[in-house]
Amino acid sequence: MSLAVCADVGSTYTKVTVVDLDAGALVAGASAPTTVGTDVLHGLDAAVAAATAGLGVRDVPCYVCSSAGGGLRLAVVGYEPLVTAQAGRRVGLSAGANVVHVAAGRLGAPELAALRAARPDVVLLVGGTDGGDAETLTHNATRLAKARWRVPTVLAGNTDVRDDLHALLAAAGVPVTVADNVLPRIGVLAAASARSAIREVFLRHVIGGKRLSRGSRFARLVRAATPDAVLTGVEVLADALGGDLAVVDVGGATTDVYSVLTPDERATGAGREVAGTLWRARTVEGDLGMRWSAPGVVRAAVEERLLGPGEQDGLAAAAAVRAADPGFLADGAAERAADRRIAALAATVALRRHARGAATGERAGRDLRDVRLMVGSGGVLRHAAAADAEGVLAAVLGDHAGGWPLPRAARSVVDVDYVLAAGGLLAGDHPRAAQALLRRHLGTD
Numbered sequence: 001m002s003l004a005v006c007a008d009v010g011s012t013y014t015k016v017t018v019v020d021l022d023a024g025a026l027v028a029g030a031s032a033p034t035t036v037g038t039d040v041l042h043g044l045d046a047a048v049a050a051a052t053a054g055l056g057v058r059d060v061p062c063y064v065c066s067s068a069g070g071g072l073r074l075a076v077v078g079y080e081p082l083v084t085a086q087a088g089r090r091v092g093l094s095a096g097a098n099v100v101h102v103a104a105g106r107l108g109a110p111e112l113a114a115l116r117a118a119r120p121d122v123v124l125l126v127g128g129t130d131g132g133d134a135e136t137l138t139h140n141a142t143r144l145a146k147a148r149w150r151v152p153t154v155l156a157g158n159t160d161v162r163d164d165l166h167a168l169l170a171a172a173g174v175p176v177t178v179a180d181n182v183l184p185r186i187g188v189l190a191a192a193s194a195r196s197a198i199r200e201v202f203l204r205h206v207i208g209g210k211r212l213s214r215g216s217r218f219a220r221l222v223r224a225a226t227p228d229a230v231l232t233g234v235e236v237l238a239d240a241l242g243g244d245l246a247v248v249d250v251g252g253a254t255t256d257v258y259s260v261l262t263p264d265e266r267a268t269g270a271g272r273e274v275a276g277t278l279w280r281a282r283t284v285e286g287d288l289g290m291r292w293s294a295p296g297v298v299r300a301a302v303e304e305r306l307l308g309p310g311e312q313d314g315l316a317a318a319a320a321v322r323a324a325d326p327g328f329l330a331d332g333a334a335e336r337a338a339d340r341r342i343a344a345l346a347a348t349v350a351l352r353r354h355a356r357g358a359a360t361g362e363r364a365g366r367d368l369r370d371v372r373l374m375v376g377s378g379g380v381l382r383h384a385a386a387a388d389a390e391g392v393l394a395a396v397l398g399d400h401a402g403g404w405p406l407p408r409a410a411r412s413v414v415d416v417d418y419v420l421a422a423g424g425l426l427a428g429d430h431p432r433a434a435q436a437l438l439r440r441h442l443g444t445d
């Protein structure tokens with residue numbers, strides 16, 4: 001039996017799965033608190049030891065993704081807010097980044113100050129279609145060079161000036177990585193090269209820069225940011241399923257939605273999105289979460305008119321308790337019911353926003369009507385009784401009051417065994433094992 005260890009070093013917990021690569025099956029799993037305060041390897045090693053205990057194996061390859069230390073903070077600097085800057089934002093989200101700042105147009109002193117204040121780990125510098133406008137991209141690259149910019153930068157704009165601007169930035173000491181243009185033509189969004197470059201920069205600069213571990217071993221183990229690994233897993237599962245797929249991941253601070261849609265030839269005609277359509281996308285809702293952001297769930301639910309008569313005050317009080325104590329554990333039927341209600345509202349609002357396209361900048365929204373499988377993720381669903389988790393997802397799939405293109409006939413499943421991240425981590429080196437793992441444990445067979 002050939003085994004691999006897959007680990008997600010999260011902000012709170014480190015989750016480990018042991019995978020049989022021959023069968024594409026989960027062998028064992030374990031978790032341990034993430035030891036950000038000392039060295040994340042302490043928690044990682046503890047979780048790996050617990051997961052592999054009794055298996056009688058040594059020197060098992062280890063694949064790691066991480067969102068510890070705040071994950072990957074990305075700023076986008078583009079040419080025009082509704083075109084290249086928006087295209088860059090979509091690409092950043094697909095690369096697993098938390099997009100903390102978007103600037104459009106020529107950088108002046110105020111814009112540069114705002115960029116610094118956002119404290120990005122990486123800057124995605126874009127602008128102009130290939131053969132189109134180059135002045136804004138050139139101005140912004142020159143501005144960063146003169147400002148002695150030292151934040152790692154991915155240059156993914158007009159290829160006509162790419163080599164010259166790469167040389168300019170490198171000569172000024174800017175840590176710069178080159179990628180293909182994210183918007184080579186109007187309406188064509190090319191994410192793969194920039195997504196790969198952002199991943200490379202994350203591994204080369206960000207993981208070590210967060211000082212999560214004293215030595216270099218952790219940096220060598222990490223293969224991707226956690227949301228990037230999860231999106232890859234979602235892509236593998238969608239390819240295996242052969243249809244549209246959506247995932248809603250309800251966390252303590254954010255609720256992430258991933259969707260993989262079948263490209264629509266109609267999107268290439270008149271009325272297409274000028275910033276292009278990202279058929280494999282992720283959105284992050286920073287005001288929707290089970291603990292830190294629980295009050296935001298209640299506020300959003302009020303705005304969306306999702307609460308019943310007399311429900312707001314009690315739910316707001318429950319949310320405040322959770323925000324004040326992010327380590328809060330629901331004890332008793334009433335507290336568990338409050339958790340489920342907050343989870344259902346967070347997932348419902350997040351999916352509405354994802355479908356509307358506001359979070360992705362797609363004016364036409366994302367048409368989720370043909371989604372065949374809805375995967376639920378997050379501790380609140382994994383640790384709930386099966387019927388309770390199914391009830392949360394049923395509430396999401398039954399939400400048609402907003403009139404948005406939500407799934408019409410999807411079935412639901414919960415990623416109880418935490419295999420989406422593992423499948424994404426294994427996809428590069430062991431694609432068959434990754435696909436078999438996801439099909440087996442998310443019930444598509």
